[in-house]
Amino acid sequence: MQGLIMDYPLTIQHLLERTHRLYGKKEIVSWLPNGFHRYTYADFYRRVQRLANVLQRLGVRKGDRVGTFAWNHYRHLELYFAITCTGAVLHTVNIRLFPEQIAYILNHAEDTVLFFDESLASILEGIQGELKTVQHFVAMGEGTTPPETSLRPVHSYEALLAEASPEYRWPRLDEYDAAGICYTSGTTGHPKGVVYSHRAIFLHSLALTGVDCIGVSERETIMPVVPMFHVNAWGLPFSAAMVGSKQVFPGPHMKPEELAYLIQNERVTLAAGVPTLWIGIQQVLEKGGYDVSSLHTILSGGSAVPRSLLETFERRWGIQIIHAWGMTEMTPVGTVSRLKSYMHTWTEEERFAVRAKQGFMVPGVELTAIDETGKEVPWDGKTPGELLVRGPWIARAYYKDPDSEEKFAGGWLHTGDVVTIDSEGYIQIVDRVKDLVKSGGEWISSVDLETAIMAHPKVLEAAVIAIPHPKWQERPLACVVPKPEYRGELSKEEILAFLQDKFARWWLPDDVVFIAEIPKTSVGKFDKKVLRQQFANYTLPGQEG
Numbered sequence: 001m002q003g004l005i006m007d008y009p010l011t012i013q014h015l016l017e018r019t020h021r022l023y024g025k026k027e028i029v030s031w032l033p034n035g036f037h038r039y040t041y042a043d044f045y046r047r048v049q050r051l052a053n054v055l056q057r058l059g060v061r062k063g064d065r066v067g068t069f070a071w072n073h074y075r076h077l078e079l080y081f082a083i084t085c086t087g088a089v090l091h092t093v094n095i096r097l098f099p100e101q102i103a104y105i106l107n108h109a110e111d112t113v114l115f116f117d118e119s120l121a122s123i124l125e126g127i128q129g130e131l132k133t134v135q136h137f138v139a140m141g142e143g144t145t146p147p148e149t150s151l152r153p154v155h156s157y158e159a160l161l162a163e164a165s166p167e168y169r170w171p172r173l174d175e176y177d178a179a180g181i182c183y184t185s186g187t188t189g190h191p192k193g194v195v196y197s198h199r200a201i202f203l204h205s206l207a208l209t210g211v212d213c214i215g216v217s218e219r220e221t222i223m224p225v226v227p228m229f230h231v232n233a234w235g236l237p238f239s240a241a242m243v244g245s246k247q248v249f250p251g252p253h254m255k256p257e258e259l260a261y262l263i264q265n266e267r268v269t270l271a272a273g274v275p276t277l278w279i280g281i282q283q284v285l286e287k288g289g290y291d292v293s294s295l296h297t298i299l300s301g302g303s304a305v306p307r308s309l310l311e312t313f314e315r316r317w318g319i320q321i322i323h324a325w326g327m328t329e330m331t332p333v334g335t336v337s338r339l340k341s342y343m344h345t346w347t348e349e350e351r352f353a354v355r356a357k358q359g360f361m362v363p364g365v366e367l368t369a370i371d372e373t374g375k376e377v378p379w380d381g382k383t384p385g386e387l388l389v390r391g392p393w394i395a396r397a398y399y400k401d402p403d404s405e406e407k408f409a410g411g412w413l414h415t416g417d418v419v420t421i422d423s424e425g426y427i428q429i430v431d432r433v434k435d436l437v438k439s440g441g442e443w444i445s446s447v448d449l450e451t452a453i454m455a456h457p458k459v460l461e462a463a464v465i466a467i468p469h470p471k472w473q474e475r476p477l478a479c480v481v482p483k484p485e486y487r488g489e490l491s492k493e494e495i496l497a498f499l500q501d502k503f504a505r506w507w508l509p510d511d512v513v514f515i516a517e518i519p520k521t522s523v524g525k526f527d528k529k530v531l532r533q534q535f536a537n538y539t540l541p542g543q544e545g
């Protein structure tokens with residue numbers, strides 16, 4: 001017997017029409033190179049309809065990939081909805097990749113039209129000769145004439161919109177139709193394409209509104225600092241538009257002072273970005289001068305949030321950092337660390353220990369962890385295993401990449417993250433499989449060491465990498481960036497003494513080096529591949545000669 005419920009497709013059109021009907025008065029604010037831009041969801045909707053006609057005029061058909069090469073701002077949001085709701089595929093290109101990688105993914109995705117910020121034109125000009133499929137470039141800027149550029153043929157976004165017809169009827173789409181494509185910021189080999197369906201984005205947007213998840217709601221003023229080219233700004237712009245949250249976009253203004261200013265002036269209540277961003281903002285807030293009292297929640301993830309960061313934001317400014325974990329392959333949210341009701345009576349120490357973990361699976365996501373023999377590890381908070389996930393917004397294959405089948409073996413996504421899962425279901429990322437330090441046949445978690453070192457009051461950032469060792473196979477090396485005021489004043493002995501009572505002796509790094517900066521990936525995570533290259537010939541103390 002079958003259920004007797006309507007066959008109603010879960011598409012992004014529903015999100016857009018809901019915004020249009022209910023939230024026309026709510027505001028979208030963008031900080032562009034020439035100043036602030038403000039308008040309402042009603043204005044937004046009218047322009048999305050015009051933009052849909054523009055796409056049609058440029059020859060975009062159902063299933064075609066349309067690229068965006070832009071910072072976070074309202075025009076980018078218009079593209080999020082116009083491209084997907086007309087049945088084309090939104091391809092958000094990471095502006096911080098190396099030019100060769102940008103050319104590779106534009107060719108691999110076969111984008112036919114590319115929308116770009118005028119300020120980023122020079123990057124595209126440099127690779128124009130290599131682009132095989134782009135038929136139109138559209139420049140996003142204030143004027144109605146395209147900028148001086150060698151890109152051809154080039155149009156002005158504002159001119160195209162002004163000329164377009166104001167009405168558009170959305171075509172009927174299937175919920176399994178492709179809506180977006182993002183490439184992983186993978187550290188090995190070519191980036192891999194993840195294709196999101198309408199259904200995945202719909203369900204993910206809904207999940208983010210859960211109060212035990214992120215709690216995206218009409219009441220919130222949301223500032224996605226996480227780039228709109230990094231897994232659709234973690235899906236926040238879609239979810240926020242669906243429920244009519246005021247959205248605040250920083251454009252290219254990514255300096256900590258500028259973001260603190262935006263939080264203050266726009267009364268942001270919920271902001272999202274990688275931990276390194278909040279480490280920078282913490283420095284600015286400590287100097288004083290900004291009123292960030294409106295901000296009650298920060299969503300952070302993408303790499304481990306140091307517990308010391310959670311504690312500082314909560315104690316100093318009453319701001320709760322919600323630690324979450326996800327992947328490009330997961331639209332991206334998988335787990336969120338929120339306390340269960342009965343944990344609120346636990347000691348502060350215990351509560352921070354739980355919140356510093358990556359959290360439990362959000363409704364819709366299923367997870368488990370397996371050991372090297374493929375056996376599920378117990379949920380005891382101690383036994384490490386590789387994390388496997390499955391669910392309605394998790395990729396089942398990469399785009400045009402038959403060689404990665406083992407990554408999706410058995411109907412699970414094999415994440416490459418090593419975790420423990422405790423009896424309450426909270427996962428803790430111990431490491432990436434390839435970042436673990438293997439010492440004498442045992443694993444040392446580089447992430448645990450890093451987060452502990454970053455709790456030292458004189459430390460700004462720290463990353464731990466494995467150095468080959470003749471006896472132990474590998475040993476940990478700590479690379480530490482002191483806070484500016486302590487440069488030259490922090491010693492290896494101080495760091496090791498600080499770690500001594502927190503770890504078994506054999507876990508302690510064999511050496512500590514002080515460096516000016518930890519190299520970062522295009523999305524702001526520690527880039528251990530580059531760090532490993534920098535220290536490729538490093539000799540640990542006692543191994544000289």
Ligand code: AMP
Nearest residue numbers: 185301302303304324325326327328429
């Ligand atoms: P990406 O696809 O670029 O978003 O990268 C996904 C990877 O980032 C995951 O597989 C993890 O290794 C890492 N990651 C994401 N969130 C966290 C987190 N909260 N803590 C530690 N690692 C994280």
